[in-house]
Amino acid sequence: MIIADRKPLEEIQEMVENCEKILLLGCKGCVTVCNVGGLKEVQVLASTLRIARKKEGHPLDVEEKVLERQCDPEYVEQLRDSYDQYDAVLSMACGVGPQFLSEAYPDQRFFPAVNTKFMGGAVQHGIWEERCAGCGTCVIHFYDGMCPIARCSKSLLHGPCGGSADGKCEVSRDIECIWDKIVRKKMEQNRLEDLRILRAAKDWRTARDGGPRRSIREELVK
Amino acid sequence: MHLKNRLDVGEFAVLVEMAPPKGIDISRMVFIAEKIRSKVAAVVVPDMTAAVMRMSPLGAAMILQSKGLETVMQVCCRDRNRLALQGDLLAAYAGGISNVMIVDGQDLAFGDHHQAKAVDDIDGLQLAEALGGLCAGKDMAGTELLGAPAFFFGAEINPGLQGSELERELEKLSRFREAGAGFFITTPIFDLAAMENLADKVDVREANLIPTVMMLKSVGMARYIQRNMPHFHLSDELIRRLQKAPDKVKEAIQVARETLGALREAGFKGAMLAPMGWEQKLPEVLV
Numbered sequence: 001m002i003i004a005d006r007k008p009l010e011e012i013q014e015m016v017e018n019c020e021k022i023l024l025l026g027c028k029g030c031v032t033v034c035n036v037g038g039l040k041e042v043q044v045l046a047s048t049l050r051i052a053r054k055k056e057g058h059p060l061d062v063e064e065k066v067l068e069r070q071c072d073p074e075y076v077e078q079l080r081d082s083y084d085q086y087d088a089v090l091s092m093a094c095g096v097g098p099q100f101l102s103e104a105y106p107d108q109r110f111f112p113a114v115n116t117k118f119m120g121g122a123v124q125h126g127i128w129e130e131r132c133a134g135c136g137t138c139v140i141h142f143y144d145g146m147c148p149i150a151r152c153s154k155s156l157l158h159g160p161c162g163g164s165a166d167g168k169c170e171v172s173r174d175i176e177c178i179w180d181k182i183v184r185k186k187m188e189q190n191r192l193e194d195l196r197i198l199r200a201a202k203d204w205r206t207a208r209d210g211g212p213r214r215s216i217r218e219e220l221v222k
Numbered sequence: 223m224h225l226k227n228r229l230d231v232g233e234f235a236v237l238v239e240m241a242p243p244k245g246i247d248i249s250r251m252v253f254i255a256e257k258i259r260s261k262v263a264a265v266v267v268p269d270m271t272a273a274v275m276r277m278s279p280l281g282a283a284m285i286l287q288s289k290g291l292e293t294v295m296q297v298c299c300r301d302r303n304r305l306a307l308q309g310d311l312l313a314a315y316a317g318g319i320s321n322v323m324i325v326d327g328q329d330l331a332f333g334d335h336h337q338a339k340a341v342d343d344i345d346g347l348q349l350a351e352a353l354g355g356l357c358a359g360k361d362m363a364g365t366e367l368l369g370a371p372a373f374f375f376g377a378e379i380n381p382g383l384q385g386s387e388l389e390r391e392l393e394k395l396s397r398f399r400e401a402g403a404g405f406f407i408t409t410p411i412f413d414l415a416a417m418e419n420l421a422d423k424v425d426v427r428e429a430n431l432i433p434t435v436m437m438l439k440s441v442g443m444a445r446y447i448q449r450n451m452p453h454f455h456l457s458d459e460l461i462r463r464l465q466k467a468p469d470k471v472k473e474a475i476q477v478a479r480e481t482l483g484a485l486r487e488a489g490f491k492g493a494m495l496a497p498m499g500w501e502q503k504l505p506e507v508l509v
Contacts, residue, residue: 203337209330 001030001121002094003128004037004114006045012090013052015111019060019087024049024113025079025101026066027093034128036114037092039066045092045113070097076104083108118150136206136213142194144185149202151178157199225264225292225321226374228492229405229430235263235492236482237294237407237432238504242267242282244275251282254501255291261508264292264321266407266494270301273333280310280319287318294376295319298327303343304352304362311356315371322375323407324349324398346377347394350401357402376405381420381433382453392423399429407494409453410436412477414484416455427491435481436496437503438474441465471503478507 016022024046032038046062053060063086068075070093079101083089088109091097098110118130133150139157140147149155153171159179163170167180186192204210228235238258243251255265265286267279283293295314297307311322324346330338344352352362359370377398383391395406411417411433417426424431438444441464448456460477467473478495485493497504 201337202339204339205331205337207339209339211329211331 001033001119002116003034003118003120003130004031004094004116006036006041006092006114007112009048009052012045012111012113013049016049016060016088016090021061021063021086023063023065023079023082023086023089025070025089025091025093025097026064027068027070027091027097028066029069029071029093031093031114032066034122035126037094042066042092067093070094070100073100073104076100079105134207135202135204136210137203139199142197142199143182144189144191146178146182146185148178148182157202158195223263224374225294226404228263232427232491234486234490235432236261236508237264237266237492237494238262238508239266239268239434239494239496240282240286240501241271242277242279244277246277248277248282248285250501252285252289254504255286255289257505258508259289259291261505262291263492264294266294266323267296269296269298269325269327270333272328273300273330273335275333275335278310280314280317283314283319284317292321293319294321294323296323296325297349298325299342299344299346299349300327300330300340303341307344307349308352308356308361311353311373312367312371315373320372320374322353322373323405324353324375324377324403326378347397347401350375350377350398350403354402374404375402376407376430376432377403378409379406379420379431380409380453381411381417382409382455384419388419388423391420395424395429405430405432405492407432408434410434410447410496411481412436412438412454412456412460413481414488415457417488417490427489430491432492432494433485433490434494434496435478435485437478437498437500437507438464439498439500440470440474443498475503475506479509482507 024042026037026039026042028038035041042064046064049060049062067078070076070091083105088111089101090111090113091101092113094114095112095116098112101110119132119134120128120130123129130150132147135149148157148159152159153169153175154161156179160177164177164180167177169175169177183195186195225235240251240255267283267286269279270276279295283295286293299307326346330336330340353373353375355362356367356371357373359367361367379395380391406429408431417433441461444456444461444464447454448461464470464473482493482495495507
């Protein structure tokens, strides 16, 4: 899923400083699962904003709503009758949300309340880690289920680099060296020979380097 | 006389674009450069135009400088991050290159290394700011430099736009000027009329606007440009003139010479000639 972090409160307050009435819009998709933009988080942020603005003597009317998904025009359409009743809409979805909303309602302003970070999952309660960089050409099978594009700081296809020490990455001791794990697993499984295969320079066209991407499923296109 | 001084005093500056070789054989580039040395104010060295891999402009410009030619080194943000860009700029200045032109750089899809990953760490305007910083003695991280360069830098501008697109371009021009850009070289034009939209809105002398005169190597090329490049104004009349000419090469050279002359007459401070592979014909154009 897509992992996001909530933006610092000051940044959000700055976005809505000239507003008197806003809609705080959550999403029941990924951001609910990673506890950043679901119903609970909408309620907490709404209260925080109200209290902060009340203290400043400039109250902010915050309405709360959570859509099934903000990345789906069908659900975005549910705001048709109400979107223009606010000075702005603050979206707690990933970066897709405010954009789909802006496209559907061009005369309203939509602000992001979260920073969208990566595709990954929870490794323990409250900790999420990156697993996929969305490069468009999956090579995980070459590396025993570990993606060096997303998980090596240098995205090396032939690692590890000289900065790998004690299974850690030179970027931070908090980052595991995925190449150390790949090599260890290959050794354990007696398949170290796999790593002798020279991988050609990657074709980055399927990643962002081919420009903004589209996925077309002909059988579904009406 | 350095390019900046030449523009300051208003002496018409003829620039010539010269692509570095795709390989290490610099003999042709040097041969032509030496032939035109006394006739040009500076040679503009592109940064892998159309994303086709060639010798870096840093290397080629240093070679040309060593042969006594002044150069304008183009730099785009497609292939290098802010460390590499700044490092190459410092190397350039230390190597005698004091003129830099910031260009957008076409997408990798246009070139010969389609699978490559673009860098685009910073954009052109940010690079202009960084150049200003380097000249003030500091790198982008704010660290003091051991000796600061004094670059004269410029950017590109498209005179063929209209309406809101032209407004956008003018906004870009003014932002680059605020960042310290001292000249602007245009995308190719084929007659004076192509400069009118821009000239109506900008003092071309104050902004040091330098139109690019592209050599039309064939009628086919002219037709292709007319059909496929909507921002390049190429008249039917010019195509007919080339079609009718008994010696098309001679005519193309004559057209380029006339356009250069017309720009000089019209008060532009300079013009850049883009030979498009016809470098060997430059001495005939620059008589």
